[in-house]
Amino acid sequence: MTAAEKILQKALVTSDIGSEKWNSIQAGLRDRAFFSARVAEVRFLDAMRSQIAESLSGNLSQSEFRKAVREMLTHGGYDAGENRGTIKDLMTKARLDLIFDTNRKMAQGYVQHLQATTDGALAAFPAYELLRAEPRKMPRNWPAIWQQKGGTLYQGRMIAPKTDPIWTRISRFGLPYPPFDYNSGMDIFSVSRSECLALGVPLPEPGSANGASAPSFNDNLQAELPIADNSPEADRLREAFGDQIRFDGNVAHWRGELIQEVLSGKVRSAKLGRGYDGRNLSISHNIFKDHLHIHVGAEEHDRRNIPLTKGDFELLPAMWRNPSNVNKERNRDHLEFETFDGGVLNLIVDPVKGIVSFYKMKIPGGA
Amino acid sequence: MKLTFKIPTDFTILDESKAGSAMAEAVRDFVRRHFTNRGLRSAPSRLGIPPSGFWHKAAGTVRVDSQRGLKAVISAGAESNDPRAPGQGVALHYFGGTVYPKKKALAIPIDPSVAGIWPSEAGALANEGEYSIFWPKNSSHGFIKDNERGELLWLLIPKATIHADPTVLPTDEQLSEVAMSAIWEIAS
Numbered sequence: 001m002t003a004a005e006k007i008l009q010k011a012l013v014t015s016d017i018g019s020e021k022w023n024s025i026q027a028g029l030r031d032r033a034f035f036s037a038r039v040a041e042v043r044f045l046d047a048m049r050s051q052i053a054e055s056l057s058g059n060l061s062q063s064e065f066r067k068a069v070r071e072m073l074t075h076g077g078y079d080a081g082e083n084r085g086t087i088k089d090l091m092t093k094a095r096l097d098l099i100f101d102t103n104r105k106m107a108q109g110y111v112q113h114l115q116a117t118t119d120g121a122l123a124a125f126p127a128y129e130l131l132r133a134e135p136r137k138m139p140r141n142w143p144a145i146w147q148q149k150g151g152t153l154y155q156g157r158m159i160a161p162k163t164d165p166i167w168t169r170i171s172r173f174g175l176p177y178p179p180f181d182y183n184s185g186m187d188i189f190s191v192s193r194s195e196c197l198a199l200g201v202p203l204p205e206p207g208s209a210n211g212a213s214a215p216s217f218n219d220n221l222q223a224e225l226p227i228a229d230n231s232p233e234a235d236r237l238r239e240a241f242g243d244q245i246r247f248d249g250n251v252a253h254w255r256g257e258l259i260q261e262v263l264s265g266k267v268r269s270a271k272l273g274r275g276y277d278g279r280n281l282s283i284s285h286n287i288f289k290d291h292l293h294i295h296v297g298a299e300e301h302d303r304r305n306i307p308l309t310k311g312d313f314e315l316l317p318a319m320w321r322n323p324s325n326v327n328k329e330r331n332r333d334h335l336e337f338e339t340f341d342g343g344v345l346n347l348i349v350d351p352v353k354g355i356v357s358f359y360k361m362k363i364p365g366g367a
Numbered sequence: 368m369k370l371t372f373k374i375p376t377d378f379t380i381l382d383e384s385k386a387g388s389a390m391a392e393a394v395r396d397f398v399r400r401h402f403t404n405r406g407l408r409s410a411p412s413r414l415g416i417p418p419s420g421f422w423h424k425a426a427g428t429v430r431v432d433s434q435r436g437l438k439a440v441i442s443a444g445a446e447s448n449d450p451r452a453p454g455q456g457v458a459l460h461y462f463g464g465t466v467y468p469k470k471k472a473l474a475i476p477i478d479p480s481v482a483g484i485w486p487s488e489a490g491a492l493a494n495e496g497e498y499s500i501f502w503p504k505n506s507s508h509g510f511i512k513d514n515e516r517g518e519l520l521w522l523l524i525p526k527a528t529i530h531a532d533p534t535v536l537p538t539d540e541q542l543s544e545v546a547m548s549a550i551w552e553i554a555s
Contacts, residue, residue: 063485093484108427115395115430120388124552125396133403134423187403187426190396193552 066096098182105179113177116190117162125190126203128167130158130180133187142186145170154199159191161204242271242280244317259313263288275320276335283316287355295359306343306360316358319345332356338363386550387433393549394542395431401537402426402457415479425457463531472509472523481520486511491520 060068070091080089087095115121116128130142146158149169160166167176167188178187196203237245237252246253261267262285269284292308293299300307319337324344327334335347339360348357406422459466466473474486481489491498491511500523502509509523 061485063483063488067485067488104424105427111430112395112399112427116392118388118392120382120385120390120433120549120553121392123385124389124549125392131403132407133426134406134420187399187423189400189403190392192548194555 062097062100065100066093069096102179102182106173106175109175109177109179121190122162123193125162125192127159127161127191127196127201128188129191130170130186130188132185134185136183136185140181140184142170142184154201157199159196159199159201161196161201162190163204239280240273242273242282242317244270244273259283259316260310263310263313265289272317272320276323276326277333281320281349281354283355291356292358295357300359302359304361306362308358308360312339312343312345312360313358315339315345316347319347323347384433385553389549389553390546391431391433393545393552395429397537397542397545398429398431399426402429405535414477416476416482417479419483421456457535459529460532461535463529466527466529468525472525473527474511474521474523475527476520477522478513478518478520480518486521489520 073090078090080086080091083089085092087098089095116125130146132139132142143153143156143158146166147153149166151158151160151166151170162176168174170180172181173179178184180186191201193203234247234252244255244258246255258267258270262270262283265285267285269282269286272281272283275281295302295305296308298307315337319335323335324338325336327336329348331351333347333349333351335349337345337347339345342363343360344363345360346358347355350356402422403426406418406420406426409418409422411417476482476484486492486498489498492500497514498520499512499514500509501512502523507525510519511521511523512518513520
């Protein structure tokens with residue numbers, strides 16, 4: 001696990017977030033890091049991935065981040081060309097600060113949102129209020145944006161239930177938590193049930209939205225790339241991600257629900273992309289139906305195992321790319337991968353048949 | 368830094384897990400507002416150095432973990448040994464302490480043009496070309512100067528002492544009150 005993953009794991013283990021969601025979150029974090037890294041190769045942003053992870057775990061200051069990234073960009077032959085000195089120039093302080101701050105705030109916003117939408121939190125504090133948290137020289141007119149996107153003002157305050165789609169609609173990134181735009185300086189704070197009732201904020205029935213407001217960390221993850229979707233660079237991304245990436249013009253979209261769609265049969269099969277040893281791997285609905293389902297939930301009867309959850313399957317691509325351990329057993333690969341919930345995922349891959357088995361065991365002394 | 372709450376026995380009929388997470392949310396939100404308001408009150412220094420945004424960053428790291436028995440543990444910040452990380456910085460401001468440099472000196476920006484920039488990032492530690500480092504005789508502090516503009520950019524000091532400031536966090540009474548108010552929200 002990376003340093004940032006360890007911190008997130010610790011936060012999850014001691015939080016109110018159900019353990020069945022931990023591995024989905026781990027999968028999201030891995031996928032995001034990998035997505036950013038591969039996209040970076042095309043855009044010269046690769047240098048920033050580990051630096052951002054380091055800074056998120058508190059080991060690198062913003063100044064050190066900028067210095068390290070500039071050195072790597074210079075080493076990689078980066079040239080801003082006609083954008084030199086502008087906000088599009090990756091060497092400038094303004095651009096690097098924007099990347100650093102947006103990444104940091106997005107990760108923090110996600111964890112804060114998870115904490116704010118537990119059962120108890122939603123029962124006592126069912127709404128958010130959008131407030132200015134940092135001054136800006138030229139602040140955007142958020143009350144106007146709020147109303148344009150369909151939000152209602154209550155005594156002039158921008159308040160809506162935490163599960164209301166307004167939060168996604170006001171976001172440039174399509175996410176229901178801050179940051180809602182680059183350098184916006186806005187943040188969300190909880191509003192109590194009694195205050196909502198006093199202001200006339202319509203609230204969902206208690207319990208009706210449990211779990212529905214916690215999106216995947218990679219919902220709406222996308223990147224605009226300076227390449228055509230039929231270019232060699234786009235092919236390299238497809239090789240790396242398999243079917244998890246979809247191009248729409250020069251915008252690469254992350255298909256965060258792909259694995260779940262295969263499990264449900266909505267999608268027949270999906271390529272997981274290039275693995276740890278350069279080989280490709282696919283998962284199909286038939287493999288799940290014929291071989292893997294016996295380890296899911298109540299169907300798991302082997303006492304040595306922990307029943308698989310939805311989140312465990314979401315970790316398959318990350319596990320295939322970067323397993324914790326690999327053993328060769330009778331010409332088959334036995335991959336192991338440590339999870340946030342204290343388990344070890346085991347994936348058996350046959351060179352001809354592909355996935356043969358997938359199950360989870362306990363780590364002695366794990367979380 | 369830990370803060371523990373207990374719920375009066377009258378409330379033991381409630382779902383403990385739900386009550387715990389409601390209370391945790393109340394405390395988390397209150398501490399985040401406290402840090403955010405502190406950040407909004409920050410003004411540029413006398414030398415024109417703009418606020419660093421430290422308290423807003425700290426607000427993004429607040430975590431409150433509810434535990435069995437209706438207890439809550441507050442933490443703020445990354446888990447790092449570096450005093451520049453918001454979590455360590457919050458503790459430093461709350462308890463007070465002295466920061467020592469990793470190398471020779473701590474560099475404090477005294478010119479707005481280098482706010483948030485370390486001398487190493489600017490390449491100002493080589494003591495040649497664009498920048499020069501000098502230490503006045505018999506002085507405990509030195510400076511880094513921009514040779515072209517003739518301006519002093521950073522003050523170099525051997526250590527910095529931060530005095531304890533209990534107002535960094537809300538009081539225990541305030542936190543207990545907001546935690547209890549969350550219980551009332553789900554009990555009513």
